[in-house]
Amino acid sequence: MTNDALVKTSVTLLGLGAMGAALARAWLAAGHPLTVWNRTPARAAALAAEGARVADSAAAAVAAHSLVVVCLLDDASVEEVLAGTELEGKDLVNLTTSTPAQARTRAAWARERGARYLDGGVMAVPPMIGVPEAGGYVFYSGSRELFERHRETLGVPAGTTYVGEDAGFAALHDVALLSAMYGMFAGVAHAFALIRKEDIDPASLAPLLADWLVAMAPSVHRTAEQLRTGDYTKGVASNLAMQVAGTPTFLSTAEQQGVSPELLGPYFALMRRRLAEGSGEEDLTGVVDLLVR
Template sequence: MLSATSSPASEALSHSASVSVLGLGMMGSALAAAFLRAGHRVTVWNRTAAKSGPLVAQGALPADSPAAAIAASDLTVLCLLTNDQVQEVLDGVGAGIEGRTIANLTNGTPASARELSAQVEQRGATFLDGGIMAVPQMISGPHAYVFYSGDERAFATHRPTLAALGDTRYVGTDPGLAALYDIALLTGMYGMIVGVMQAFALARTENIPAGELSELLVPWIGAMLASVPEEARAIDADRHLTDVSSLTVNHAAIPNFLSAFRDQGVHPMFLEPLQEVLDQGLKAGHGADGLSRLATLFVR
């Protein structure tokens, strides 16, 4: 489904365009700075006007209102804290977005992206939703990329400008798809981080240094990640039988984890829900299946 990828920020150097950035938190400021480095004419706005100072010093043009910022460019990038704030900004501008392209790079849900898209289109503008797969320090670097979904023509038109932020990955005309990809990848990240933090918490109960445990965790987790493509193939084929570790085996093991956590005074919140899902899997007759079966059990 991924299509129309570009090379990173180097592609944008050969294009000059005007772009407005609304929202100058850590990520929004990084986006605006990347557009400036790529040679674009950048207009910025933030609710707290003082945050625009460093970017103005780099050549950005300050706007005194969202309406003025949107009017200054064909493309406006929004990077606010929540989509409720995006909604508030767009409601304040009203019909002032007509003829413009709104690219919302605020973290949100597929449903909110679809709702915003419908409202923007009703006001005579085009809409792109985006999911940023980078931290601010990575923006415009070789490993940064952004998922985009929504109006395909708008994406094609503004892709050279958006390439200043990193690789561009268009995932479809449904405006909710970028948020779905974003949340799916972040879910994997959070699962890993929470699991690692729970491991550190358990080790601390016996005064095992986190640095010592990390030297063991990194290669262990890396080895386990090597199985992800195989799990994906099992899910796509809906064939989950395994000769590695079945649901029955894991179902028998998880109570030991829960008991160990409780005995050591660590909350077992990370694995308690897994026990419930494994219970469900065995009741449904999937005991011989591997852990790839969880992908189907998580769906209500």
């Protein structure tokens, strides 16, 4: 660690959008000396009143402290903002949303400029930052030594989960989890659409739906084990053939209720394709292999 029990690590933060401002307030509340910079200076005014030092340029902010955290709009913004700064010897932590490929390229870019690099994927919305009980956390990947050095400081705004030396892994984990979330939202949207024209209060369906999703969630562990072993028939309760046979009922119900099948249709098509190519005794896990090009 670079700090002891009495001295908190100083932090430079570039970017004061909703997430950046939340990060800033969490570090200030915990007593960390903080220097901030934002392209639009007015956004820094409130933080100055709360104890932050406002730099007049990104270069001045980077020069202020060894630990530099970046939370900007996109990867292009990161390159643009840091282009005129001196990164030699800096610990650069990039919390800007990016793709795995962008993160890997940015890590190499930082190393060429003499900086140590960590990439982060924030699994939280701004109101969760600085609120431990909210359960928000950040995936980190890149230099393990750098992560360990600043683990305590990085853990102030949200929990920390290190996922590997490959700088792209934080972004990959981030997008993987969010992709699953959107898949869930798609299923929820279809479920509510089915009852939309009926005399059914959506509020009465909501707890049933939430409980059902929670009950189904542990199936991800079975899928992971099947992918790891290559045995897609292990632990199967309702096999692929049985589930494909049931899909016409879902499509007919949607048609009868006046609901578009466009959310379910592509998944059912993959199920049918896998059945045609593989074993009907499998689980649904084979769909994963169809998606990998």
